[in-house]
Amino acid sequence: MQLKGIHHVSAITANAQDNFDFYTNILGMRLVKKTVNQDDPSMYHLFYADEKGSPGTDLTFFEINNAGHTYTGNNSISTTSLRVGSDQALAYWQDRFDQYDIVHDGISEQFGRQVLPFQDHEGQRLILVSDETNTGVAAGVPWNGNGVEEENAVIGLGPVHFTIPELAPTKSILTDVLGFRHEGNYSLLNGREIDVFSTGEGGTGAEVHVEVRPELQKERPGRGSVHHVAFRVEDVEELEAWRDVIRQQRLPNSGIVDRYYFQSLYFRESNGILIELATDGPGFATDENMEALGEALALPPFLADKREEIEANLTPLETKHK
Numbered sequence: 001m002q003l004k005g006i007h008h009v010s011a012i013t014a015n016a017q018d019n020f021d022f023y024t025n026i027l028g029m030r031l032v033k034k035t036v037n038q039d040d041p042s043m044y045h046l047f048y049a050d051e052k053g054s055p056g057t058d059l060t061f062f063e064i065n066n067a068g069h070t071y072t073g074n075n076s077i078s079t080t081s082l083r084v085g086s087d088q089a090l091a092y093w094q095d096r097f098d099q100y101d102i103v104h105d106g107i108s109e110q111f112g113r114q115v116l117p118f119q120d121h122e123g124q125r126l127i128l129v130s131d132e133t134n135t136g137v138a139a140g141v142p143w144n145g146n147g148v149e150e151e152n153a154v155i156g157l158g159p160v161h162f163t164i165p166e167l168a169p170t171k172s173i174l175t176d177v178l179g180f181r182h183e184g185n186y187s188l189l190n191g192r193e194i195d196v197f198s199t200g201e202g203g204t205g206a207e208v209h210v211e212v213r214p215e216l217q218k219e220r221p222g223r224g225s226v227h228h229v230a231f232r233v234e235d236v237e238e239l240e241a242w243r244d245v246i247r248q249q250r251l252p253n254s255g256i257v258d259r260y261y262f263q264s265l266y267f268r269e270s271n272g273i274l275i276e277l278a279t280d281g282p283g284f285a286t287d288e289n290m291e292a293l294g295e296a297l298a299l300p301p302f303l304a305d306k307r308e309e310i311e312a313n314l315t316p317l318e319t320k321h322k
């Protein structure tokens with residue numbers, strides 16, 4: 001039993017419209033599901049992904065209208081990576097970021113790959129990572145519906161970065177409980193060391209990069225921060241087996257939660273980072289045609305009778321082409 005890689009990353013935005021504009025118009029990603037937070041249907045939950053909404057490609061956002069500033073620090077998912085197909089694609093994105101005045105660093109190398117760190121309009125910390133040398137988990141299907149050519153398109157989630165005060169507790173959860181492998185480490189340009197852990201077939205779609213910063217304060221999350229990371233599980237039967245593993249470790253957890261598009265299990269690792277295990281299916285085409293993903297407000301069956309009330313509390317998203 002082995003986790004297959006990263007399933008999705010969920011973050012916080014203070015404004016769904018601005019978020020929609022950035023991730024579709026600037027990053028060229030596809031909005032594959034426009035729904036609400038199932039635990040609080042008053043807020044949007046937006047899913048951006050590849051053409052098919054494949055597991056391992058979803059970057060999702062909860063809209064919290066009064067979300068304040070993020071004070072970055074420890075005990076956090078500090079950076080999210082997005083995969084592109086080649087080193088040449090990074091050069092395209094560097095030019096595009098300059099065109100749209102997007103905050104970014106220069107192209108550099110991390111763990112043998114070319115990367116381009118940048119921030120969205122709310123300070124969300126992101127990295128574009130080249131798949132040119134990837135031999136691990138396959139990427140998603142390029143989407144060119146928002147003006148970015150297929151050869152430059154975002155094709156999935158890359159390594160997720162943790163910032164923590166102490167390595168041993170998190171390493172124990174990753175390796176001893178979740179079955180990750182310690183692949184080695186690398187140094188950032190500032191000299192700080194990063195430990196790399198991988199699961200499943202490995203590669204850009206299956207890694208966690210961990211930085212130890214004992215001198216930092218605990219992060220105070222807000223707009224532009226990450227809420228949780230989810231890792232891929234084949235099906236419900238396997239998720240049930242993982243639930244038993246988590247219980248045996250006496251880790252407080254949610255039990256299995258039906259998210260309609262996938263089944264989930266939530267728990268916190270020893271440094272407080274929220275981890276979700278999520279099944280690959282049934283997927284986003286469960287209630288919409290593949291061609292129409294994300295166009296209408298989708299609600300799981302248990303919220304269907306509240307549609308009128310829910311829609312009345314949401315501001316419709318407008319498509320604004322750059």
